Amino acid sequence: MSKAGKTWDPGNPDRLYIITSGRSRTGKQTRLDLVTLVVSRAAPDPGLQPEHSAIVQMCDYPLSIAEISAYLTLPVSTVTVLVTDLLKEDQVEARPPVPVAALPNVQLLEAVMHGLQNL
């Protein structure tokens, strides 16, 4: 088992470097927001590294980038790199947030107000 043996310090920058292969940017792919929802397309490919596999597993149902970051205790930028890999592999799909230009549209605001009323 690759898990056995060494302990990982989640705050260790080396870990972040290794799991992202030293990448801090995701290139020109879809821009992933904090609240972009990620949903798995299938069971994780057995060849995936543990972090990738964990994301595919937990995104059985939609989860935001922020939630993935919270559950994995990984920085948002690291999660973004990992999710971009998974998008390339077609392991997950991304549901971008509702676009808000300068101001949100009326239908969106009405929906949110209606939802808040039910709180």
Added chain:
Amino acid sequence: MDYKTSDPYAGPRKEDILPSSTAAAVKVVIVGGFGVGKTTLVGTVSEIRPLTTEETMTQAGVGVDDLAGIEHKIETTVAMDFGRISINEQLVLYLFGTPGQERFWFLWDGLFEGALGAVVLLDTRRLEVSYDVIGLLEERGVPFVVAVNTFPGSPVHPMTELRSAMDLPESVPMFTCDARDRASCRDTLMALMRYLYHLTNEISEPQ
């Protein structure tokens, strides 16, 4: 095994799962000074136990000029609490609370970008902090409302006094809220939505 639990990457609890039909999310940012009740507010209205996300941010060293050609950068990890409210089967609202040094949060790439708007929780003990925050929101064109969290025993300032101390235009809604009270927090978010609604209509229907 080195792990305390059998599954080191625990995902959401069953009750925290979003329906598969959830198509998109929107976000609102709660800003304000340290200890002013942002995390409380997020926790009060969130349907999930608030979670913590983090980001590594690189900031140019203070007082270093580019002419020297030396890359002097400071890397810091900052953490932020957030919560979630399901609006309907398709739409979910995320609330991000920004603790700590306020200026810092504007460096978090994509935090304010695409946000519906912001709630400024006013710190009546340190108005200058909120003053800074409001300035930055205005600069970035992020629409906001101002809420004064009522702590038991906190000094009571008349709203008009606070408004003029903050140099806040009449058009920006300002009201009191109790961050521990769900209905009050909901009303705070409602006030932001109504304000956004008003701004949107104002632009789409010119006089």
